[in-house]
Amino acid sequence: MIRDIFAKKLESQRSERPDEPRCEVELSRRSFVQLLGAGLLITVTEGVSVGRRRQSATVAARLHINKDGTITVMTGKVEEGQGSRAQLTQAAAEELRVAVDRIRLVMADTALVPDDGRTAGSRTTPSTVPAVRRAAATARELLTRLAAEQWKVDRSALDVRNGTIKHQATKQTITYAYLAKTKDVAGAFAQTIASDVTLTPVDEWEVLGTAVPRPNWRDLVTGAHRYPSDIVRPNMLYGKILRPPSYGATLESIDLSKAKAMKDVVVVRDGQFVGCAAPSSFRAAQALEAVAKTASWKTVSHPSSKDLFSHLKKNARPGGRTRPRTSGSIDKGLADASKVLEQTYEVAYIQHTPMEPRAAVAEWKDGKLTVWAGVDGPQSVQGDLAGTFRIPSERVRVIVPDMGSGFGGKHTGEAAEEAARLARAAERPVSLRWTRAEEFTWAYFRPAAVIECKGGLDANGSLIAWDFTNINAGGSAIEPPYRIANVRTRSVSSDSPLRQGAYRCLAATANNFARESFMDELAAAAGAEPLAFRLAHLENPRIRTVLEAAARHFDWPTRKKKVTADIGVGLACGTEKNSCVAACVEVGIDRKRGEIKVHHVCEAFECGPIQNPGNLLSQVQGCIIMGMGGALSEEIQFADGRILNAGFAGYRVPRFKDVPKIDVHLINNTSIPSAGGGETPIIAIAPAIANAVFAATGVRIRSMPMRGAALKQA
Amino acid sequence: MDVTISLTVNGIERAITADPERPLLDVLREELHLTGTKYGCGEGRCGACSVLMDGKRVLSCVTPVAQADKKTITTIEGLATGDSLHPVQEAFLAEGAMQCGYCTPGMILTAVALLEKNPDPTDEEIAAEMNVNLCRCNGYPKILNAVRRAAEKIQR
Numbered sequence A: 001m002i003r004d005i006f007a008k009k010l011e012s013q014r015s016e017r018p019d020e021p022r023c024e025v026e027l028s029r030r031s032f033v034q035l036l037g038a039g040l041l042i043t044v045t046e047g048v049s050v051g052r053r054r055q056s057a058t059v060a061a062r063l064h065i066n067k068d069g070t071i072t073v074m075t076g077k078v079e080e081g082q083g084s085r086a087q088l089t090q091a092a093a094e095e096l097r098v099a100v101d102r103i104r105l106v107m108a109d110t111a112l113v114p115d116d117g118r119t120a121g122s123r124t125t126p127s128t129v130p131a132v133r134r135a136a137a138t139a140r141e142l143l144t145r146l147a148a149e150q151w152k153v154d155r156s157a158l159d160v161r162n163g164t165i166k167h168q169a170t171k172q173t174i175t176y177a178y179l180a181k182t183k184d185v186a187g188a189f190a191q192t193i194a195s196d197v198t199l200t201p202v203d204e205w206e207v208l209g210t211a212v213p214r215p216n217w218r219d220l221v222t223g224a225h226r227y228p229s230d231i232v233r234p235n236m237l238y239g240k241i242l243r244p245p246s247y248g249a250t251l252e253s254i255d256l257s258k259a260k261a262m263k264d265v266v267v268v269r270d271g272q273f274v275g276c277a278a279p280s281s282f283r284a285a286q287a288l289e290a291v292a293k294t295a296s297w298k299t300v301s302h303p304s305s306k307d308l309f310s311h312l313k314k315n316a317r318p319g320g321r322t323r324p325r326t327s328g329s330i331d332k333g334l335a336d337a338s339k340v341l342e343q344t345y346e347v348a349y350i351q352h353t354p355m356e357p358r359a360a361v362a363e364w365k366d367g368k369l370t371v372w373a374g375v376d377g378p379q380s381v382q383g384d385l386a387g388t389f390r391i392p393s394e395r396v397r398v399i400v401p402d403m404g405s406g407f408g409g410k411h412t413g414e415a416a417e418e419a420a421r422l423a424r425a426a427e428r429p430v431s432l433r434w435t436r437a438e439e440f441t442w443a444y445f446r447p448a449a450v451i452e453c454k455g456g457l458d459a460n461g462s463l464i465a466w467d468f469t470n471i472n473a474g475g476s477a478i479e480p481p482y483r484i485a486n487v488r489t490r491s492v493s494s495d496s497p498l499r500q501g502a503y504r505c506l507a508a509t510a511n512n513f514a515r516e517s518f519m520d521e522l523a524a525a526a527g528a529e530p531l532a533f534r535l536a537h538l539e540n541p542r543i544r545t546v547l548e549a550a551a552r553h554f555d556w557p558t559r560k561k562k563v564t565a566d567i568g569v570g571l572a573c574g575t576e577k578n579s580c581v582a583a584c585v586e587v588g589i590d591r592k593r594g595e596i597k598v599h600h601v602c603e604a605f606e607c608g609p610i611q612n613p614g615n616l617l618s619q620v621q622g623c624i625i626m627g628m629g630g631a632l633s634e635e636i637q638f639a640d641g642r643i644l645n646a647g648f649a650g651y652r653v654p655r656f657k658d659v660p661k662i663d664v665h666l667i668n669n670t671s672i673p674s675a676g677g678g679e680t681p682i683i684a685i686a687p688a689i690a691n692a693v694f695a696a697t698g699v700r701i702r703s704m705p706m707r708g709a710a711l712k713q714a
Numbered sequence B: 001m002d003v004t005i006s007l008t009v010n011g012i013e014r015a016i017t018a019d020p021e022r023p024l025l026d027v028l029r030e031e032l033h034l035t036g037t038k039y040g041c042g043e044g045r046c047g048a049c050s051v052l053m054d055g056k057r058v059l060s061c062v063t064p065v066a067q068a069d070k071k072t073i074t075t076i077e078g079l080a081t082g083d084s085l086h087p088v089q090e091a092f093l094a095e096g097a098m099q100c101g102y103c104t105p106g107m108i109l110t111a112v113a114l115l116e117k118n119p120d121p122t123d124e125e126i127a128a129e130m131n132v133n134l135c136r137c138n139g140y141p142k143i144l145n146a147v148r149r150a151a152e153k154i155q156r
């Protein structure tokens, strides 16, 4: 079941959902008031019902002004640490001309918010921020017009500052709060959000562009915030689910009687689904252990990670999903080349390991299901749950409390579905939190890849042919940003032994690793300096800017001269999701132990006008260190349908001791619209490390993670 | 067989009847509803479940509740004094040292215990002491800043 849903998911995530809200809010005024807090809400029109089309989204579906002057803004986006809560609050505050603390942002509650699509693909900044800004600017205009009518003056004679509308000539003022009390704001907000409303230009930003802290930060340091796994409902039980011993295993028989005899324990079997719920998770685990002992399974064979790359190659399906993209003639380019290089790169499966594993609380009442879940697409999980339980979507409410990270790993609502099954049988709310081992085994993985590259240089050492094939991981950022006359790129599907899906920056990391490593190899073959070789083929001014900035701040030419057999420097650049990144790194090599230690990372990043510099810095730092994990140590090992390193003991993620010196240079490019910045900064780090290792040792490591063992012989 | 354990949690005396093997983490979260203490791995390798037991940092996921008998426990909920936050909490806010914040309670309590025994740690000492604490948002640079800032504040 989950697998089927997931297959659909993979498709839908390739073609991102439309970004404009598809409002399907069908609520009476009464229930709205109940949900948002009695007495506060005044602007909801009776039975708000907004059609599916973008032009029909009303201001009311996005924004309310309460009698006390606080403003409630609604979005389907989730907060998982990437900073959307602050940023969307800023967006509304900027256009409404109010301080951020006047805004209350309601996120990811299907009963209240418009569908802003999944929180993925760095889409919040380019899509949802503008959507919220348009709604807020429209609201500001509507309110200003109400004031103009009241004073019988022309709208153009009025100014808005700090939630107060002022008539310059007479110095009369009126506040939003006062308007909300006295005027038919509800009637006004029933209007459609204007698509052509003027948004505040970047050089006039007062709230956007500043390091506004996340509004609920205090609750994070006091422990008051309730993450999905922290939700407690009256009379709640804790659940545990029986997992197969290996992938593809099917349950043949099981004896539930022992667990059923345990006090206060609820045991559920529905086909392959077996789970227990009890007043404590300890008790639920004991009950599950009792039934697990009696289970007999039919297992199937499954490839192992030792044979992963040959398996992917053997099962590659060229001519599948996507067509090659070509420019010029790759055959001619390779034939004309005076030197042709050919290399293969490999990227292992890795796991997101979000700090909070999948978790959900499910509660049934009068045939309606409410779940609090750690997922990044509330509306899509709502649809999945409605399908699973064969009830209309209106009877399912999904709420996503700000959750404990995701990195693209929480597209699917397995825990929500499992909790709902248990809750239905128990007739009590059930909380279910996956164990770390479950998260490591039954969540999905970042796709493994085999990437085949062929490059041709002419007699002058210029790149004239580029043939690049990614098997299994996907086509993100597969196009080279370099000027090359003859190019062919292909993303080829294969038979993935593991369930795979989105991850921070998707396949862009794999593709950029191969491309930027291969660029270094080509530079060496051409007898060129790596930075000069790139710049000679690079026209994109934005990438040139970040590359030159990183090199300058790192002092590339000097550091390059100081390379020894144990200390290397390397660089890499790239672009994805309309943002640009370049990194220079220094590594130290411990040959005896076969270890690579990153000493210093200097990264320049540009994603248009910076909306929240404090948060963007966190995102870039986080990407750099997370990228080091995939580059150096993270790798899922599996055999016989089991994950062999399903815990932090065997799966090594970056820790404090691994943190290098990090310099981040954020470039504020105000000439274009803002792009998201939480993903692309990850793609330059792995190839820069590989290139640094090569500079020191002459050993080219063509795999992620880079296994240092190769260095022992160097 | 369930046993009765008495312990003081955030200044309040409690008597808990539970299986002695039950992790302290589960008792805090499920019996006392102190959900600020987080589960991250259950194997003692992430530090999300850190609490103070008689002033020392312990990993509550691998601490059977029986070991907490007659002990004093401080969780993240018990760190502030009324409305005034502990200097380490304040430092985390001042440095913006959280992304998702799920690791934050464990980070803060580990830092509190560290600064208690070593009020002026070097960066290496901070990294060594806090190495078990994972931040999967990889917010380590700002967390380090926060611990340094708290150390300065505490010394003044």
Ligand code: FES
Residues within 6 Å of the ligand: B038, B039, B040, B041, B042, B043, B044, B045, B046, B047, B048, B049, B050, B059, B060, B061, B062
């Ligand atoms: S949950 Fe205790 S160390 Fe990870």
Ligand code: FES
Residues within 6 Å of the ligand: A081, A355, A404, A405, B098, B099, B100, B101, B102, B103, B104, B134, B135, B136, B137, B138, B139
């Ligand atoms: S802030 Fe998300 S795990 Fe540390």
